Amino acid sequence: MSRILILMALILTGFQAKALDLNAPFDSIDGGTLTLSQWSGQPILVVNTASRCAFTKQYSGLQALYDTYRDRGLVVLAVPSNDFRQELSNSEKVKEFCELQYGVDMPMTGITHVKGPEAHPFFQSLKREEGFVPSWNFNKVLIGPEGDLVATYSSQMKPKSSRIRREIEGLLK
Template identity: 70%
Template sequence: MKALTAILASVAMTGVAWAGMRDYSFPSIDGGALEMSAWSGQPVLVVNTASQCGFTGQYAGLQALYDTYRDAGLVVLAIPSDDFNQELASAEEVKEFCEINYGIDMPMTDITHVRGSSAHPFYQDVKAETGFVPRWNFNKVLIGPEGEIVQTWGSSTKPMSDEITKAVEQLLDSAVPG
C-alpha cells in the first residue's frame, strides 16, 4: 500500500506541513495522549522498547541521543511493548523502572502493540509503506521533519551509533520547526 506516499506527495504539492498528514496519537505513559503532529518539522526516532530484554540497556543510549540532540529538535519516542513477552505488567511499573534505572525523561507511550493485527496504526502504516515490522525489541524507525520514513534499524544498531547519529544530524541540518 502506497497510501502514505500519496499523502506525502499531496502534502508536498500543497505546502502543508505535518499537520495536514495523518496524525498518529499514542496514549502517553503519563496519561493523556502524545500527538505526533506536535513534532511537525522535527525528526522523530520511534523505538519499541521492553524492560526485561537483553537490549534494555539501550535505554541509556536512547536517553543520551535525546539529551545530545533534543535542543536541536530531535524527539525520541519510546514505545513500550509486550509483543515479545518482555515488558513489565503495567505502564506505572515501566515508567518507574525507566526513571529509576535510566533517568528517562523522553516521551514514552503506554504499553502498545507494534506488530500483528493489533499493531498501532503507526506501525501498520510503516509496514505498508516499507515492509518493516519490528522483529524484536529496540527496533528503530526514523521519521523525517515532513513525516516521511527515513530509515529503519534493528535491535543491534545502538542509539548512539554513527549510523543513527549521522542520519539524525543530516535531518536536523535540514529541519525547520513547524
C-alpha cells in the same frame, strides 16, 4: 504519449503516495495522548522498547541521544511493547523502572502493540507502506521533519552509533 498512459494507469489503479499514519494517538505514559504529528517539522526516532530484554540497556543510549540533540529538535519516542513478552505488567511499572534505572525523561507511550492485527495504526502504516514490522524489541524508526521514513534500524544498532547520529544530524535545524 507513454507518460500520459502511465499516469492514467496509476490514477485508475488507485495509486497513492506512501504516507505514514502520524496522526493516530498513542496513550502517553504520563496520561493523555501523543501523536507523531505534534512534532511536525522535527526528526523523530521511534523505538519499540521492553524492560526485560537483553537490549534494555539501550535506554541509556536513547536518553543520551535525546539529551544531545533535543535542543536542536530531535524527539526520541519510546514505545513500550509486550509483543515479544518482555515488558512489565503495566505502564506505571514501566515508567517507574525507566526513570529509576535509566533516568529516562524522553516522551514515552503506554504499553502498545507494534505488530500483528492489534498493532498501533502508525506501525500498521509502516508495514503497509514500507514493509517494516519490528522483529524484536528496540527496533528503531527514523522519521524526517516532513513525516517521511528516513531509515529503520535493527535491535543490534546502538542508539549512539555513527550511522544513526550521522542520519539525525543531517535532519536537524
